[in-house]
Amino acid sequence: MQGNVLVTGGAGGLGAAVAEAVCEAGGTPLVLDKSAPSVGDFELVDLADGRAAEAAVRALAKRHGNFSGVVTAAGIDRCGTLAEVPAEEWEQVVKVNLFGTAAVARAALPHLENGRVVTVASTLGLRAVSDATAYCASKFGVVGFTRALAAEAAGKIGVTLVVPGGMRTSFFDDRTEQYRPKDLDKLNPPDRVAAAIVFALNQPENCEVRELVVAHAEEPSWP
Template structure:
């Protein structure tokens, strides 16, 4: 655990009801901050502000982010942890599913950040986008996921150049984690050995590290994975 991190303030987390997002919410609370959850299902969220929204719906997520920022009196950080996957060869994944992956992972990230920018500029806050090891290395049967995460990486690098001196930008590149992310996959696409999956709390602590940097210092990229992560280098 990080014990000396300052209060991270008001941190909006997409996908904050489960998996990595929930771990980030817990870490923000532990360090005295105020997490704000955006998720499709907020039924299990308690004790923190939460807004039910599908980040693939640009109009809805724009409204949710603006409402969240207004009700919180501003935002100090945004972490875009919402993400999905639909595995299979290109011709076997439906057009609807393929485009949904890009809609959630890439367009959802962009829409959330765009809507949060006025509040983040006002607070000189920070953005952490969540990519993946598959933003660095394309693999078979993951064209939608790789395309979306490569896109997140390019978006984040361009955004950092665009916002330098105004809003901090960090790209987070996590390896596989012990979450329910793999639950809806068929057996052939599930990890066969979860001993090489990282604890999402470790990744959440890395996010808090990025958010805890003093003014003028930016963590531009964080690659964090289990010591035996097979997809890197």
């Protein structure tokens, strides 16, 4: 792999695994996150603020030039029924997961000639469950956004939708017991999903991996 790969959420979880995988493959990870990553240059930004996210993309492009890829791995959740979750927290999930994805992709387009965008949805972007209205709304939105972007950008940039099942990250740490996975051994480590993302980024010109579902063989959220 060659070139600069912009990674959102690259300071932890799947984003950090992607940044490390890009580095190991010979690319240069450039990270957008609220805290500093362990690898790559970065801009500190709250991805819930779309205009700030766009400015951070432009700042990295100014320092490093064009991107060969963009991976929107940042994501948050807020569990609970629609009535229980405060409106500001509910909307924050959609802002980070959906609006942040769109803002970063939009700002990156002028710096992505012949490059690739990989968005990260979730198995809960394809099936809905109780007490996850914000997360499902945001990830269903990412699925629709990505499919529309793929149609819009066909022949200009590559677009891949990655749909991971649950992963062994800190994503579940602040949840109450009822919303935590029952068996962490039935979740993929994030480096396996990161490897699938690097695979998508490495496809030859005019070959597209449109969509990938990556889940542990016994992970219960898929199918």
